[in-house]
Amino acid sequence: MSTTLSPILSVERLRVKYDLFEAVFDVSFEVWPGEAVCLLGSNGAGKTTSLRAILGALPIAGGRVCFLGDDTSGKSPGAMTMRGMIYVPEGRELFPSLTVLENLELGAITREARARTRASLELACELFPILAERRMQLAGTLSGGQQQMLAIARGLMGLPRLLMLDEPSLGLAPVVVEQVYAALGRIVRSGTPIILVEQHVHQALELCQRGYVLEGGRTVQQGSTAELAGSDRLRSAYLGVN
Ligand SMILES: Nc1ncnc2c1ncn2[C@@H]1O[C@H](COP(=O)(O)OP(=O)(O)O)[C@@H](O)[C@H]1O
Numbered sequence: 172m173s174t175t176l177s178p179i180l181s182v183e184r185l186r187v188k189y190d191l192f193e194a195v196f197d198v199s200f201e202v203w204p205g206e207a208v209c210l211l212g213s214n215g216a217g218k219t220t221s222l223r224a225i226l227g228a229l230p231i232a233g234g235r236v237c238f239l240g241d242d243t244s245g246k247s248p249g250a251m252t253m254r255g256m257i258y259v260p261e262g263r264e265l266f267p268s269l270t271v272l273e274n275l276e277l278g279a280i281t282r283e284a285r286a287r288t289r290a291s292l293e294l295a296c297e298l299f300p301i302l303a304e305r306r307m308q309l310a311g312t313l314s315g316g317q318q319q320m321l322a323i324a325r326g327l328m329g330l331p332r333l334l335m336l337d338e339p340s341l342g343l344a345p346v347v348v349e350q351v352y353a354a355l356g357r358i359v360r361s362g363t364p365i366i367l368v369e370q371h372v373h374q375a376l377e378l379c380q381r382g383y384v385l386e387g388g389r390t391v392q393q394g395s396t397a398e399l400a401g402s403d404r405l406r407s408a409y410l411g412v413n
């Protein structure tokens with residue numbers, strides 16, 4: 172008997188509007204088990220809008236989103252998160268006046284995740300030792316890089332079946348970006364599927380197996396990251412190579 176694999180997430184011809192403005196009108200992509208997939212594209216291409224609609228935080232005006240085999244239409248972000256779709260937003264959205272440890276504990280949202288809090292905390296502190304050192308410090312007093320690490324670690328506390336990361340390197344110093352990406356590499360190798368939105372195209376292409384390029388609310392290109400890295404269009408648009 173052959174094993175039939177199905178995608179963790181499939182997005183078909185997604186359309187999302189802000190009032191009359193159609194920010195996303197033809198975005199399609201898939202994530203398969205164990206895959207790291209990047210969504211690339213310049214500012215305003217529709218990456219964040221797509222992720223927020225997939226999570227249920229914005230209404231879908233057209234197309235179809237399936238997560239773990241189920242159509243997600245009409246589901247709330249809370250329901251999607253409980254199913255294991257964990258979104259680490261741009262800007263992180265931590266609880267600044269709670270401690271690092273409290274923020275982490277709040278990431279364990281399902282009963283299963285709560286039962287595994289201890290093991291998840293150990294993993295988080297192994298990936299990001301600075302969080303263990305700072306566990307009693309208020310999240311709002313951490314540096315930008317430490318806050319990003321905390322946001323990712325808090326996401327892991329929810330035992331993601333799909334981890335969606337929106338610009339995890341935004342505003343971070345190069346050395347911190349490297350630390351964050353080293354941890355992301357370990358997360359990917361552990362088998363957690365991820366979707367990565369990133370303007371640091373080099374890092375994204377190195378981390379992920381496949382990628383999609385969005386432009387003006389549409390998917391305009393897709394392929395293995397090796398193919399994308401060699402594509403003239405991507406090279407001239409995003410990698411500064413002519
Ligand atoms: N809350 C909003 N209301 C109206 N337009 C928005 C809103 N958020 C984003 N947009 C517009 O939607 C488009 C896509 O934005 P966004 O998804 O944030 O792009 P990206 O994440 O790729 O930079 C842009 O033209 C942006 O100006």
Ligand SMILES: [Mg+2]
Nearest residue numbers: 218219220261
């Ligand atoms: Mg964005």
